Amino acid sequence: MKLKLNAITRCLGAVSFTVALSYSANAAETTAQIDEGKLEHITVTSTKRTQSINDIPMSIQAISGDQLQAESIEDLGELSGSIPNLMISETLGTTQVSIRGMGAGTERSLEQSVSMFIDGIYMPRSRQYRAPFLDTERVEVLRGTQAVLFGLNSTAGAISVVSKKNTADDDFNASVSVDHETEYEDTVVSVAAGGGVTDTLGLRLAVQQKTSDGFGENTYDGSTIGEKDETLVRLSGVWNASEDFIVTAKIENAQYEVDGNLQNTFTTIKDDLGYVIDRGEFSFDENYDASMLDLFDSSAIGNTSTLTDTRSSAGLEQESTNVAVEISYDINDYTLTANIGYSDFDFIHALDLDSNSYNIIPALLGMAPTPNTGGIDNILHEAYEQNSFELRLASPVNDDFSYIVGAYFQSSDLENQNSNIVNLTEVYPVLSAIYLGDPTIIPPGYDWVEASFEQETDAFSVFANATWKITDSSRLIFGARYITEDKEHNRTVSNQFGFDSGNGEVVWTDMPLGGGVAFTATNPVKDDRTSENFMPEVMYQFDLNDDIMMYAKAGTSAKSGGFAASVNITPEQFEYDDEEALGFEFGSKMSLLDGDADLNIALFRTEYDNLQVNTFDPITAASTITNAGESLSQGIEIEARWMLNDWLMLGGSFAYLDAEYTDYKNGSCNLRETLDAIYAGGECNSSDKTDQPMPFSPEYSGKVYADIEAPITDSLVLTAGASVQFSDEFYTESSLDEVGLQESFEKVNARVGIKSADDIWSVNILGKNLNDEITLGSYQPFLGTNIATFKPGRTVNVQFTYNFEG
Template identity: 40%
Template sequence: MKLNKITTALSVALLGSAIAIPTYAAEDEKQSGLEVIEVTATKRVTTMKETPLSMEAISGDDIASRGLDNLEDLTTSVPNITIGSGLGVQTVSMRGMGSGNERSFEQSVGMFIDGLYMPRSRQYRAPFFDAERVEMLRGPQAVLYGLNSTAGTITVTSASTLPGDEAFLNLSAGYEVEYAGYNVSAVTGGSLGDDVGARLAVRYTDNGDGFYYNEYENALTGQEAQDEGDGDEIVARGTIVWDASDNLQITTKFDYADAETFGETGEAIKDPFGGGDEADWVRNASSTLSGAFNDRGPGMYHELSNLSLTADYTMGEHILTAVLGHSTSDYSLITNTAVVPMDALTVSINEDYSQTSGEFRITSPDTGNFSYIAGLYVSESELENNLDSALGDALLGGLLGGMFGTTNGIIGGRFTNMLDTTTISPFVTGTYKFSDSFKITAGLRYSNEEKDVARRQGDCNIMQDVNGTGDFTVAVPLSQLGLADAFGFACGTLGTAEHDVTKDSDNFMPEIIAQWNLAGGASTYAKVSRSAKSGGYGFSSNTPTLDLLEYDDEIATSFEVGYKTTFAEGNGQFNIAVFNTTYEDLQLNSFTMSDDGVPQAAVNNAGESISQGFEADIKYLLTDSITIGTSIAYLSSEYEEWENAPCSASETATGLGPFCEREGMTTPFAPETSGNLFIDVFQPIGDELFLTGGINVAYSDEYFTEGTLDEAAVQDSYTRVDARIGITNDDNWSVSIVGKNLTEEEINNFTQPLVGFVVVPGAPRTVTVQGTYNF
């Protein structure tokens, strides 16, 4: 439980604030030198100080100047957020809780982009491009964002050009000197008459050489040692804001992305093929059998689009809002799963997803004693997830192909999962002001999710290269050849299996928040909430029975108290939050025992955990030109129960298994302490020129990076340094150098035990020269 450590650390934090942060009567916060970001975490425009929850917000200008391109960059500036990227899924963890490496799970950290809920991590490629702001809400969300968000929420608002805004053109480019990558972008906008504002943003990125090196060579197949991770991406977003009348504004956004990254995924460590004990961006992987799936070789191929329409209608003092959206994603990953010189382990993961959604709400004015927001969210989505395997080696495939009159062949199989989801979720929240200094907000969300699941476990096939060109296109099931029993083990099942089933989830999610405004401009709050993530059926396991794949709803009950203030006449800000969250019926990969005493892999509700600790941050305008700040988080996230947990690879090697005890062990991606220290500079160096720059130092304790809690796959504690320096005239141009991970820390985003361990490290050191010009 570590309650004593939490109490001690919290006492130190509060004592430090009491000594160093006297509370002065602050002037208007927006008139201080500190940047104040308006946020919409409460579905109303407020500031972070007025918002009663633990959150961080980053402005679009800050995102651009610091070169924040993706979710992984958030870990350097926001404690208690970590990223995990696996073979088939990317997950975000907050306060030690995330979805894990199971392709059927919705994200425990809900992502909302321009008001659209996006439950699949593959629905967004470049959410930070041309952003107005990013808000990170830590902890379970119940009412306003309570859609499977049992760990937290990230909301992204892209920039818009409003009617009446002047025309502009912004051009920018960057060149990465370590790996010869580059990017170019253009953003333009203006008013099309008195009632319409339009904006178009386009970016092209070339990854250069890629930061991996594959040292595998094979003269017979023609594979040579080479750089990998090269590829490119194009992202475009168009926005139209139409003032249809004095009472109605309609905003339409359409974004499109197409990305390719060539080469294998991750690298192997602690394996028998020469992989070292730590990630070093070098791998030794055969790609011969990738030709069974396409003619482009291994890599990631992703195309997606998102369309949103937001209509705000003013009806008296009330606002009626409709947010309609349609999202599509076509994703393909072809890789050697263990990233070793064994062709047998080549797979292709393909995911096609489409979603249509709508949220409708009414917002009352908040000028009186009572105010409210009420709404309804509905959506329908379709997901098809295929895992194609090229199991068996090339020699065996060639022999079998020759036996049946072809020139070559490999053994392969397919597992197909289809998921149709219908969601209906009404919600209401109301706030009553008992006085100018005290108010209570209470709300409730009901959610019903119906999931229709179809699972097809395919026969092993012999994929035949009829013309000897390397294009394996003709599939003959081994059952037709009388070989299913002999080779069925290679596909994970004997014969075929088909399942169709429906899963219903019904949940009520209440929330109550008490908020006090204190003397001197400070405020404090207490929050109690219950959140839920819907159940379903697992995709990743190749077990032939659905009983081992069914999991029920995951429930999170959270308590949080916080304190926020400004000091030093508005030049400083201080925030602290203390939290305790209990998770019941955790959705986990596990083991169960069959009727005949054989252990079988399963996905079910196997555990309970408690996540508790605190987060604190302080920011201070040291001079008119220098801002300093720091944030720190203490986290104790442990399993209270985990029935039949799978033993790790290291434990299995010592004779343990298949079941291991996990009570009292730390959950993955849960460093005990994490934080950052930053300095930002905007210094005049002449009549019209300014020196810009900054340094950010992020620290994290060690943490597990995979679900079986293998000690051999622990991410060591690290200190990462990012820095930037540049010159601008603060009007229409700037030039800067941005360095990330300057000390080249090996930070593993995800680890999976296979032949040794497959790790997916973050990027090594990168140094980018970038410039912008505004017309």
């Protein structure tokens, strides 16, 4: 992957900024040291203790809730654009999350490579990353293996979201915020209120409502794509039962609904042999019909299907309820903490799977599209319920030796249904020829197939983490986690053929398993597996002086194996093994210019074994899930801030990444490789991806910014900021199809506003992606079409906030 000239310029600019900052720190003539301009460092709890972010020996970035609001960052997907080496995108069936180029694929059974915790409770399902920010205190992003303190499924990193809370000592406070986006008419209204209600109890209530008029048009029927309605409610409390006994609890509910297909399609220009020679323009508009979704209500299918809820139109409905209780008890300077968590999560996603209202067969044959009365429609339905309990004991931190020991238990139930209907009236001639050798055998009708599974998971682990103060300036931090996990998986497949009875109804008859026209299916399978992992970690931390800390870290982690969920998985692809990671990191955190600047640098290298990868055949849409072999992620991350004076801050973050498969001889063929094989008179069964880049792994990425907060009068303050986010090119799906290659880009953001000097009110105007750079979030070739999700183009927000004090 070659860097373009402008890419080299950006890299040199980032390095020059870093070098200049370091030089200024050592210059005897430095005079820009302003006491009131000292940088503040966010206090985090990722290490199970309260620490300043600059004292933690690992690559970690934290974003305060105030900064999230100032930049109108609504969820983790938006936040990922501000943090190099973190990428979060919506895909056809899941949310894709990766750090340093490593993440789980789109197969719904896969555990995440980046673990997410909300108020200390583990959230394992990818769609839970969709949760919007509400009254957030901070977000902590830890890059690299994190097994000891975060457990299984943290091979690439961890994300912790912490909500605001009120204690008994807090005075009453409340806030109202309205954030209106002018392009798509998104409006977010947030209200939060809290304070001490008794001498021992503090309560806080937060409510958020979001509505949207949508982001595109369904050109088939003229309807709007992307209309949203979202409601979140959270109640939290902190009870100081005594000086030594504290109970912190919260309950929250989130409901989310969006109408229309969440994915888009785009056209490509091909030569006579079917090779793509140019990619068409991206568009949020699409032409789809979803005309067969109402067939899922058929009583005959209902007797076989496990679906308990359906939709007659494309869209997504999602609801979650989370409960978190933390009980903390101090015993002679030791702290005993119990975390109790409950999570209930449910979503149904109905979509026109081929994403168009044209016959998919001409596209497969390279012909002009013809009108269609329905191609392939799909409903995904998932219900997840989880209970967790963690007990840990923390020693005092003022001794030469301190430690944390604990145990964790988690039990979860997962139900997942994937139901598909294919209109054979449109596709049966070609499919009959493909599957049965004769294009006239199968009569017109519908093919319905459903793969459903239930999975019970129990996990138990014990962990310990200790810090040995060797000298006043050096510390050795070491620990390990042992975990055992049991999964019981029960997978069933149902298949029926439907034909029109002549009176407008469809009559369904059973078909033998594996007899489906559009999909092949395994027999029902019930299986279980147990995995055990011992994951040690060691860090050495050295204070060069009061302002410079250096560290080295080595650690292991694992991502649990499991059983595939897709409709047409073959028996030999059904079970996959644990993924293992061995990570190394060396870095430094520096406070410069007498506290007016800081500079953090991390060098990293992580080796992965038995990497879990899933891909889709571009012609048949068959899903494949395998343990790929080996991969490597290595590079450097730099973060710098400089408080130039008491009203101007400059900053930037930069990442160079080299993430590639180091042993992946049986990768899936992309469309180009498949066509090459067909035109040569053969077929492409596998593709050697060794030494090829990982998807979602740009060679460089970063952000530079400037923030201003300057008094206008004694009562008014000007607030403003500008930033540029940039990224090198990267693939957006695992077969490395060139059609899904996102080219290098920059996005410009700016904001300006005024607020009262006492922080009672503020008004802001924010422009995101002002240069209107449309970028791919994900890509998947499917039956001759190009299905994708896109990141938003230019948007302008108007924001008003009012704070009440009592």
